[in-house]
Amino acid sequence: MAAVKSPGLILKKIPFSDTSLILKVFTRESGLITLLAKGAKRPKSKYHGLLDFFTLDQFIYPEKSKSEIHVLLDAGLIREFPRLKADPVRQSLGHVFMELYLKYVAEPAQSHPHYEMLLERLEQIDESGEGIFDPVLHLCDFLLGLCAVSGFSPQFTECVQCGRPAKGFRIRMDPDFGGPVCAACAGTGAGGMAFPGRLLKWLGRVQEMGARAGRLPREEESLAEAFLLSFLGKHAGGARPLKTLDFYREMLGSIDMRADPPL
Numbered sequence: 146m147a148a149v150k151s152p153g154l155i156l157k158k159i160p161f162s163d164t165s166l167i168l169k170v171f172t173r174e175s176g177l178i179t180l181l182a183k184g185a186k187r188p189k190s191k192y193h194g195l196l197d198f199f200t201l202d203q204f205i206y207p208e209k210s211k212s213e214i215h216v217l218l219d220a221g222l223i224r225e226f227p228r229l230k231a232d233p234v235r236q237s238l239g240h241v242f243m244e245l246y247l248k249y250v251a252e253p254a255q256s257h258p259h260y261e262m263l264l265e266r267l268e269q270i271d272e273s274g275e276g277i278f279d280p281v282l283h284l285c286d287f288l289l290g291l292c293a294v295s296g297f298s299p300q301f302t303e304c305v306q307c308g309r310p311a312k313g314f315r316i317r318m319d320p321d322f323g324g325p326v327c328a329a330c331a332g333t334g335a336g337g338m339a340f341p342g343r344l345l346k347w348l349g350r351v352q353e354m355g356a357r358a359g360r361l362p363r364e365e366e367s368l369a370e371a372f373l374l375s376f377l378g379k380h381a382g383g384a385r386p387l388k389t390l391d392f393y394r395e396m397l398g399s400i401d402m403r404a405d406p407p408l
């Protein structure tokens with residue numbers, strides 16, 4: 146029986162019987178797959194200390210299985226993300242990343258760009274320094290990365306209708322077409338979302354340089370996040386509610402209180 150050996154990241158764990166776990170894993174070699182880890186919940190399991198969220202593991206599983214669930218043959222630790230594992234704010238963001246993959250990437254979808262993107266973004270939120278860690282910036286960067294590896298990207302420079310350069314202090318953003326609508330084309334009663342002009346420029350910078358783009362006030366970044374979530378939903382087969390967003394937003398509230406002590 147031929148076996149595959151692949152690094153992978155666990156996106157979801159589902160208890161199976163009293164002793165086993167079903168894992169949804171994004172692997173480098175096979176994309177998103179389902180693995181059955183027999184006996185993983187036993188205290189003396191060979192998987193003890195492995196199969197955590199926010200670790201990069203090596204997985205060994207049969208190349209072909211009778212069902213869509215492959216039996217995990219062996220696993221080993223490659224590396225951990227210590228800050229991510231220790232910090233609930235970073236964890237809440239990591240879980241949003243993982244749920245976005247579960248909801249928007251088809252199974253099985255062998256794709257090295259998807260694998261590399263997820264791994265790189267988890268590394269970045271693990272490495273980001275204490276004072277500068279900005280979850281909303283990282284989520285916007287992640288959403289732009291997911292769009293790019295999935296083959297559709299919004300743009301932030303020209304009107305989606307007439308192609309003229311988009312500028313001004315107030316702009317309308319169209320999540321259907323993935324870009325700005327100029328004042329002339331918007332006319333009266335335009336749909337879409339109202340955006341400050343500098344937010345458009347900021348999104349262009351995030352698309353170009355990732356999380357190094359710097360920060361904007363939280364309310365504006367959150368508007369960009371809402372636009373990107375809506376754009377992704379429209380281009381990836383329909384918006385799907387994300388359960389992990391609630392906890393992420395609760396955590397955001399907690400760091401905002403830390404950052405702005407009452408006067």
Ligand SMILES: [Zn+2]
Pocket residue numbers: 304305306307308309326327328329330331
């Ligand atoms: Zn126009």
